[in-house]
Amino acid sequence: MRIAYYIQGEGSGHVFRSLPVIRHLQQSHQVRLIANNKAYKVLTNLGYQVAKINGSSLAYNNNKMNYIKTLINFLESSPEILKMVFSKELKDLAKFNPDLIISDFEPTGFYLGNFLRIPVIAIDNINLITQCKNFEYPIKYLLHFLMAKLITKTWSPSANYYYVPSFIKLKTKKNVELIEPIIREEILKLSPIDQGHILVYLSSKTPHLLELLKKYPQKEFYVFGYDREYTEENLHFRKYGDGFTKLFESASAVIANGGFSFISEAIYLKKPIYSIPIAKHFEQLLNALNLEKMGYGNWSRKANESDLIKFINNLDYYRKNLGEFQRRDNSSFWQSLDNKLLELKQQKERFSYFPQLYKR
Template sequence: MKILFLVQGEGRGHLTQAIALGQILRKAQHEIVGAMTGKSAGRMIPTFFKDQIQASVYEFDAPCIAYNPNGKGMNLGRTIGTILSNMPKYLRAVQFIHKIVSKTKPDAIICFYETYGGIYNFLYGQKVPMICIAHQYLLLHPKFVFPENSRFNKSVINFNSRLTSWLAAKRLALSFREMESRNDLKITVVPPLIREEVLNLKPTCGDFLLVYMTHHSMSKKIVDWHQEHPEVHLHCFWDNAEADEVLRLDETLTFHRINSEKYLNMLASCKALVTTAGFESVCEAIYLGKPVMMIPVPNHFEQECNALDGVISGAGVRSKTFDLSVILEYLPRHQDQSEKFRNWYKSGASRFVQEIEIIAGDFTPVNH
């Protein structure tokens, strides 16, 4: 079976999920004929994705989140304004996606939370079955626990989730833990997707905290905390394209440009992970038995949900700021969830293959 990926390029989570699913599908003798990936101004598709996806990568212009300076979080107004001003460019991107679909002739499209997924189905008809995969689809589940007083934000993110999966054959909702599926909502709850590189790691307990941030503007808060706690060893990964590959500020604080292999090796040997509440990063940490401090990006509701869900699942602790004292105080009471999580994860590979094969085999093309 020939499968084409459509992947949101913002952050690293959806990219690593695509790599992991590609590994699973190849073992089942299926072919990945390409990976269509959204890019935006000032942000590059990481080298690790191009190296590891083992398929042709087709880049197109896509909307992205606009951030406030100095680590003050997401700027919703600027994000919406940028999308509206670039609408002609984004419509051309949908045409480009259709061109690649026509060129590769896949038996199924796997969409990793790319906004264009539902728009493509609407504009060009459901000629190829689309299966949508993301943790965000779990937020459509009636039993998902949301932060308090979040009715408006819940409506916004669930609208976007429905948009990305509009007219799709099924939603595969990645989850930290087992929950019942809801076929009436086209929601099948499945384990996370984790790359083989993570599965092969042998965790040890080092003496440093590992920090991963989705945007380098958040680094100021890390530096501020470090100046008051210079005795704590920190290794931080960021997306600052203007910085050196390794920027060592002093004996105990080092910043690294995003490098997949280096990051994973440090994750396996760190004391704990501090991250901006991305689902994939938290999953990798739980699998390796690493406590996590989850800090949602300000004004980023999706990450607030991830952090709460992670706490419920025993991943660690959440915080509103990069006050790393919170994770240091939490560590003595952390209970390792890696064995339970690994058992849940191991049930996933066969389920992904089965779901995709059934949908592709039973699909009847639909035109508008």
């Protein structure tokens, strides 16, 4: 099959989740990669051929999610994106003539697939907000949920089938399959140990947290996310690279924001997690709530000494709960995906003018 794979470039989670899927698909299919922002940079640095597209991004203000600004960004960028999409990208897509589109929360793939009646598969955890029914959250976050649902529906409007990675069991809508989190091969190969240090991985800079960590000189903290390398008291700042995986493998615990992919990998490695979700970011909040519910760690709306002490003092409790987690590889998902690809290929329907819309 010819598969066009669109990847959202906001943060690292989308591209790191997509990498194992891309490698699996390339064993049997022709795969054209289309990405924006960080996803484009990561893939090209790894040697992949990638078509670059413009993309809207989530908006933040003082480490807080700004839903209104995010929607405005999307609307403001839409004319330029549409101009690019319905010229260069549409022409390139016609030349490739895909049997199917896969999108990890990249709007272009969804809109083109729906417009051209090319089957679309969505693979991303954020669609849990729109495609699952019984997740729980405090009522005070209702407005955040409604705004997140609106943005998710805008960026991911419609697909023939949804794969929603999740570490909790939920009821789903029709044409939705809840799957185990997709784990990178690099993580699957690790043999986790505990060498006493704590790994800090921040997509959003949190100076207040760093000051709190200095109050524990008996603990060594390796901090990623500041793109620099130096040591300040018990804080060892490192740039993301090969050293990250080794420090992750040997960490006693981890501290992070609320990104799904990193939390999933930490659970797989059975590392207790202290989560500080980006404020007003409902998806990250939901990840943190589920993390605490499972007993794998705790979380704070804002880093504070009380919650940090609770986390450090209860590491053995979190490890005990994580010890009951059954580690699995991605094989069951590969089987389901392969079957779904064949099914959708047989059902594909296109407008008569595509791909003849452009001469090859």
